Amino acid sequence: MNLKKLLLFLTSFCYSLSWSQQFFPGGVAGAETWYIVDYANLAQGQFPNLADPYIRLSSCTSSLGSEGLFNFNHSINTNLLCLTYNASLENTTSRNVFFVGEPKELNINYGHLTTNWRTDMSSIILPAWINRYRFDLANKGAYANNNSVAFNSVTKANINFYNWNVYQSDKRFKSYGLGGETAFNIGKSFTNTTVTPTLEGQSFMGNFPEFISYPFELTANQKNRVESYLALKYGITLAPNTPYRNAKNTVFWNAANYTKFGTRIFGIGRDNISGLNQLQSESVHNRNYLIASVRKLMDTNLEKQQIEQIANNNFIVFGDNGLADGLMAENEQHVRILHRKWLSQNTNEKAKDINIYFKFNLMTAINQAMTANSTLKLWMLHDKYTTNQTVSDFTSQYVEYYDAAGMDGLQYGFFEDVFFDTDDGFYDQFTFGVGPDMIVQLRFDNSCDTNRVRSTVVITGGRPSYKVNITSTNGYNENFVTNENTLNFEALAPSTYTVTVEDSVGNVAETEVEVVVPQINVNLGPDIVFNASQQQATLNAGQNVLDPTATYKWYKDGVLLDFYGPVLTVTEPGEYTVEVTSGNMMCQKRDTIIVGYNFAGSAYVSIGCEDDFGNITATVTGGVPPFTTVASGNTVTVSQVHSTTSGTITNLPPDVYTVTTTDSSGNVFQTSLEILDMLEGMDVDLEAQIPEFPICFPSTFYSNTSVPAYTCGGVIALDASVLVTNPNVIYEWYVNGNYQSNINGPLVELYNTPQQPSPDPSGFNEFQVLIYNLETGCYITETVAINRMYGIRDGGNNQPIGTRIANPQPAEAISAKVYPNPSDVNATFYYEITSSEVFSGTVYIYSPNGALLFEKGISGQSEYNIPLSLTTSGTYLAITKVGEKTLTNKIIIK
Numbered sequence: 001m002n003l004k005k006l007l008l009f010l011t012s013f014c015y016s017l018s019w020s021q022q023f024f025p026g027g028v029a030g031a032e033t034w035y036i037v038d039y040a041n042l043a044q045g046q047f048p049n050l051a052d053p054y055i056r057l058s059s060c061t062s063s064l065g066s067e068g069l070f071n072f073n074h075s076i077n078t079n080l081l082c083l084t085y086n087a088s089l090e091n092t093t094s095r096n097v098f099f100v101g102e103p104k105e106l107n108i109n110y111g112h113l114t115t116n117w118r119t120d121m122s123s124i125i126l127p128a129w130i131n132r133y134r135f136d137l138a139n140k141g142a143y144a145n146n147n148s149v150a151f152n153s154v155t156k157a158n159i160n161f162y163n164w165n166v167y168q169s170d171k172r173f174k175s176y177g178l179g180g181e182t183a184f185n186i187g188k189s190f191t192n193t194t195v196t197p198t199l200e201g202q203s204f205m206g207n208f209p210e211f212i213s214y215p216f217e218l219t220a221n222q223k224n225r226v227e228s229y230l231a232l233k234y235g236i237t238l239a240p241n242t243p244y245r246n247a248k249n250t251v252f253w254n255a256a257n258y259t260k261f262g263t264r265i266f267g268i269g270r271d272n273i274s275g276l277n278q279l280q281s282e283s284v285h286n287r288n289y290l291i292a293s294v295r296k297l298m299d300t301n302l303e304k305q306q307i308e309q310i311a312n313n314n315f316i317v318f319g320d321n322g323l324a325d326g327l328m329a330e331n332e333q334h335v336r337i338l339h340r341k342w343l344s345q346n347t348n349e350k351a352k353d354i355n356i357y358f359k360f361n362l363m364t365a366i367n368q369a370m371t372a373n374s375t376l377k378l379w380m381l382h383d384k385y386t387t388n389q390t391v392s393d394f395t396s397q398y399v400e401y402y403d404a405a406g407m408d409g410l411q412y413g414f415f416e417d418v419f420f421d422t423d424d425g426f427y428d429q430f431t432f433g434v435g436p437d438m439i440v441q442l443r444f445d446n447s448c449d450t451n452r453v454r455s456t457v458v459i460t461g462g463r464p465s466y467k468v469n470i471t472s473t474n475g476y477n478e479n480f481v482t483n484e485n486t487l488n489f490e491a492l493a494p495s496t497y498t499v500t501v502e503d504s505v506g507n508v509a510e511t512e513v514e515v516v517v518p519q520i521n522v523n524l525g526p527d528i529v530f531n532a533s534q535q536q537a538t539l540n541a542g543q544n545v546l547d548p549t550a551t552y553k554w555y556k557d558g559v560l561l562d563f564y565g566p567v568l569t570v571t572e573p574g575e576y577t578v579e580v581t582s583g584n585m586m587c588q589k590r591d592t593i594i595v596g597y598n599f600a601g602s603a604y605v606s607i608g609c610e611d612d613f614g615n616i617t618a619t620v621t622g623g624v625p626p627f628t629t630v631a632s633g634n635t636v637t638v639s640q641v642h643s644t645t646s647g648t649i650t651n652l653p654p655d656v657y658t659v660t661t662t663d664s665s666g667n668v669f670q671t672s673l674e675i676l677d678m679l680e681g682m683d684v685d686l687e688a689q690i691p692e693f694p695i696c697f698p699s700t701f702y703s704n705t706s707v708p709a710y711t712c713g714g715v716i717a718l719d720a721s722v723l724v725t726n727p728n729v730i731y732e733w734y735v736n737g738n739y740q741s742n743i744n745g746p747l748v749e750l751y752n753t754p755q756q757p758s759p760d761p762s763g764f765n766e767f768q769v770l771i772y773n774l775e776t777g778c779y780i781t782e783t784v785a786i787n788r789m790y791g792i793r794d795g796g797n798n799q800p801i802g803t804r805i806a807n808p809q810p811a812e813a814i815s816a817k818v819y820p821n822p823s824d825v826n827a828t829f830y831y832e833i834t835s836s837e838v839f840s841g842t843v844y845i846y847s848p849n850g851a852l853l854f855e856k857g858i859s860g861q862s863e864y865n866i867p868l869s870l871t872t873s874g875t876y877l878a879i880t881k882v883g884e885k886t887l888t889n890k891i892i893i894k
Contacts, residue, residue, distance in 0.1 A: 022275070023050065024247065025225075025274055025275075026228060026229045026245075027249075028218065028226055030216065031214050032051060032052060033052070033057070033085060033087070034050040035049060035057055035083065037208065039067055050275075057084070058083070059083060060084045064082070070102065070208075071233065072280050072282075072301040073278075074302065075208060075209035076209070078207075078208055079205050081203055083185070083186040083211075085184050086184070088215070097214075098212040098213075099113065100230055101187075101206055101207065101208045103204070104205040108202055109201050110206070111189055113184060114184075114188055115184055189202050189203040210230065210233075212230075227242070228245050231265070232244060232276065232278055232315075235284040236285075237283065237285060237319075241255045241258050241262075242255065242258075243255040246271045247274045250348075252317055253315075253317045256562075257388050258319075259388075260321055260343070260391050261319040261341075261388065263322035265318065266281045266283040266284075266317070267281055267316055268280070268292060268294060268310070269347075270312050270314060272313075278301060279293065279294045279301055279304040280304050288361055290358065290359070290361070292357070292358055294310060294354055294355060297357060310354055311351075313348055314347065314350045315346070315347040316351050316354055316356065317344070317347075318342050320342045321391055323338075325340045326364075327366070327433070327434070331394065332395060332511070332512075333401075333435060335381070335439070337394055337431050337433035338431050338432055341430070344420045344427065344430065346428075351421065352419060353419070354419070355416075356418040357414070359414055360380075360412065360415070360432055362410055366433075370410055371410060376434040377435060378433075378434060379433050380401070380413075380415050380431075382402060383400075383429045383430065384421075384428050385425070386428065386429050387425070387564050388426075391429070397513060402418065405417075413432075424560060437462060438459065438508075439459075439461055439509060440499055441457075441458040441511055442455060442456070442458070443585070444491070444584070447587075448587035448589065449493075450519075451492065453490070453492075453493050454491075455488070455490065456487065457487040457488075457499050458485065458486055459501055460485065461507075462501070462504075462507050463507075465504055466481070466483070467479070468480040470498070471497070472491070472496060472498070473495050473496045476491075493517050494517075495515050496512065496514045498511070515586070518583075518587055519546055520545050520546075520547065520588075520589050521589070522544065522589045526593075527593055530595070530622075535571060536570060538568075538569050539568045539578070540566065541591070543566075545580055554577070555577040555579070557643070566580075573622055575595075576593050576595060577591070577593075597623075598622050599621070599622040600669060601621065601661050602619055607678060609678050609776070609779075613652055616648070616673060618646070618647055618648075618659055618661045619645055619646040620645050620661050621645065622663075623664075623665065623667050625645075626641050627647060627661055627663050627664075628661065629647040629649065630660045630661075631652060631658075632659075632660070633657045638652065647661070653675070654674075655674070656672065657674070658672055659671050678778045679780060680726055683723035684722075684724070685722070685723060686718050686769065686784050687782070687784055689718055689719065696716060697710065701787075702762060702764045702785045703761075707784065708784050710784065710785070710786050712750070715752075718750065718767075719746055720748075726773060728773060729771050730772050731744075731746045731769060731771055732770040733792060734768040734769075734770070735766070736759055736766050747795030747796060749792070749794075750786060751793065752791070765785065765790060766784070767784055770848075777852075816878070817832050817889065818878060818889050818890075819832070821891060821892060823891070823893055824894055825870065826870075826871055829868055830867055832866075833880050836862070839862065840859035841881050842856070843855070843864075843878070845879075875890060875893075876890075876891040876893065877889070
């Protein structure tokens with residue numbers, strides 16, 4: 001059988017794009033196959049392809065397996081995975097494949113994806129361990145490895161990524177299948193004896209939830225987004241220092257977190273573009289140890305989705321410090337906490353409203369401690385005032401202690417109504433421990449009053465009523481009885497206070513705190529204005545802070561920055577605020593500085609050739625947001641308030657506009673712009689002129705029915721300018737698509753030259769005119785087909801090309817030229833603009849159909865020489881705008 005090269009990829013790709021897909025993994029479109037296990041479809045023997053319904057999956061085994069769960073999502077527990085689909089392979093040069101699966105055995109080489117090849121031809125089948133970048137997840141962290149022999153994942157959860165881009169050019173057309181397509185087999189066993197040593201893979205056995213294949217190579221960013229979607233969904237930790245990104249490229253787990261918290265990453269989150277809605281989760285590298293859920297846990301994530309909702313693009317992600325869960329020594333509250341600590345990172349504003357429920361497995365050191373001492377109580381400790389820079393010691397008076405909402409004997413503890421990042425600091429930390437039945441803490445107002453400090457006793461646990469005794473080294477000694485969990489009093493500084501609390505059943509707890517208010521003075525200095533010699537500034541908030549334990553928060557334009565040091569280097573204008581808090585939380589101060597440029601701006605018009613309305617965009621540098629931009633014309637005035645440096649006012653009719661942008665400090669930038677009628681005074685109707693010649697009559701014999709056709713018996717004259725009133729136009733004539741460079745205007749004569757054959761069997765030739773607006777770069781066109789007319793010539797009285805230009809400029813003021821012109825396809829030519837003085841402006845290059853191909857700002861010189869290259873033949877326009885002046889040059893590419 002002869003094997004034919006079938007150009008299937010382009011057809012398949014375009015057909016796939018025509019199908020409107022609702023979701024895209026990681027926001028990356030163009031997947032060929034995307035299969036997610038779903039119980040309902042599985043029961044009916046259906047395997048829907050979420051990427052392209054016309055590429056159908058089917059089972060190639062009589063029994064795939066039973067229903068399973070992978071991080072509470074539907075999966076297949078299989079002893080013989082085999083799904084198959086047909087897709088074009090011949091003309092693709094790369095493929096990226098993501099196979100999510102937890103192998104049943106670690107030392108067996110399982111097939112993940114293989115294709116049907118002719119065994120009598122040399123080829124390579126892709127097994128599970130050839131040419132891959134595989135993510136292996138283990139208790140000690142995540143790492144990437146190209147050698148399957150080193151694969152030693154304790155918990156066996158994997159995202160297997162294949163970068164398949166080494167097709168042998170002499171073998172790539174030799175796959176076989178129906179219609180030139182290749183059969184792809186997911187999880188199927190294979191043996192390939194055509195290579196040495198023989199390649200073998202068993203049918204995949206284990207837990208399988210999802211498979212994604214792209215018929216092209218993803219960028220590093222696209223790959224990261226797909227992996228992040230899969231990792232959060234299935235509780236899988238990515239390789240060290242790999243950030244997690246959503247479909248919109250927002251990072252929801254920072255690479256910097258791995259320094260202290262790079263192990264067993266999992267979380268809650270929603271990304272509508274990816275179809276991700278993970279509402280309960282655990283790390284699959286330590287199953288059934290710590291489970292997080294939006295409110296109480298359910299059997300599956302799908303069930304949870306029916307009753308709980310979180311906002312799109314909001315995430316809470318957890319990762320631990322990689323230590324064992326053994327208990328540390330008692331802290332000042334007589335609580336022994338785990339060596340293992342967790343970091344949480346919140347992303348987006350509504351994440352802090354997500355109500356988290358934890359199920360925590362006690363069958364470790366905590367179980368042993370509580371078994372040995374039945375008076376011990378289980379606690380969850382939550383440090384809200386920390387970052388990802390260090391691991392909290394959980395000794396602060398501001399650590400929150402949570403009672404367990406319930407216990408399942410000494411096997412599980414349950415915690416409800418936990419909210420993260422309520423201080424708007426991105427990060428929290430938490431852990432678990434055992435200790436007494438009641439915890440007492442002493443907290444203070446942060447007013448920086450060095451003499452009288454408003455103080456609060458906080459009681460957690462125990463049973464009211466509470467007897468409270470407060471003493472200090474300066475002679476304070478007071479007793480209180482309260483049924484509340486808080487008690488306010490005024491402490492005198494400096495002094496040391498001791499608070500002792502006894503509850504109604506005799507539990508006693510005590511805390512001792514030194515009340516000394518540190519001196520904090522924060523002064524970022526006067527506002528800073530950037531200029532040509534100063535493009536950055538150093539903001540030092542710590543120079544007058546004597547407390548070495550003070551913490552720093554920085555804000556830019558009211559948004560918290562992920563930076564926590566005392567010295568911040570800034571390179572962008574904005575309003576910067578620092579918040580400095582003493583280590584004992586008794587003093588907090590802020591200062592703000594404006595960093596900006598001398599207020600300046602620019603504005604430009606954007607409008608398409610067929611648009612009736614245009615847009616004006618104003619961009620400013622310097623100034624203080626928000627900004628107000630006003631576009632005022634003869635008929636309309638429109639304003640817009642924008643917090644960013646650019647604002648766009650849309651749907652403005654053609655007119656001359658005064659554009660004014662004002663910042664919140666009253667600084668003003670103003671300029672004038674004109675929105676042109678892109679095709680003003682331009683129309684053409686050659687067909688209406690042809691019947692005026694008695695030697696011409698309509699014809700129905702031309703093969704291209706979209707073009708009006710006529711048969712004429714002699715010379716006819718056409719004038720393309722009959723309906724044109726705009727003087728800033730040029731005319732181009734084409735015969736059968738060939739540019740007629742000898743004709744320079746709207747008047748032409750068509751005549752009979754039989755020695756020139758027609759490309760159409762019926763003897764028709766197509767005559768086309770393009771009328772360009774030199775001021776806007778837009779054009780109109782008309783084509784007619786005429787039988788027996790083979791030649792075209794200048795009709796006389798035509799002006800040379802280029803004399804009708806918009807806003808002609810004096811040669812001595814500014815000029816532009818293109819050389820060499822004409823030029824060849826892909827050859828370098830130059831666009832030179834010169835003037836007798838320094839000037840600034842913008843250069844635009846438009847395609848033959850009026851599309852903007854190139855835009856470049858020029859400034860600070862009197863002469864510019866721009867190298868260019870174009871890949872397609874045709875006539876292009878180069879337009880340079882300098883203030884209100886416009887230069888137009890024609891570029892001919894042969």
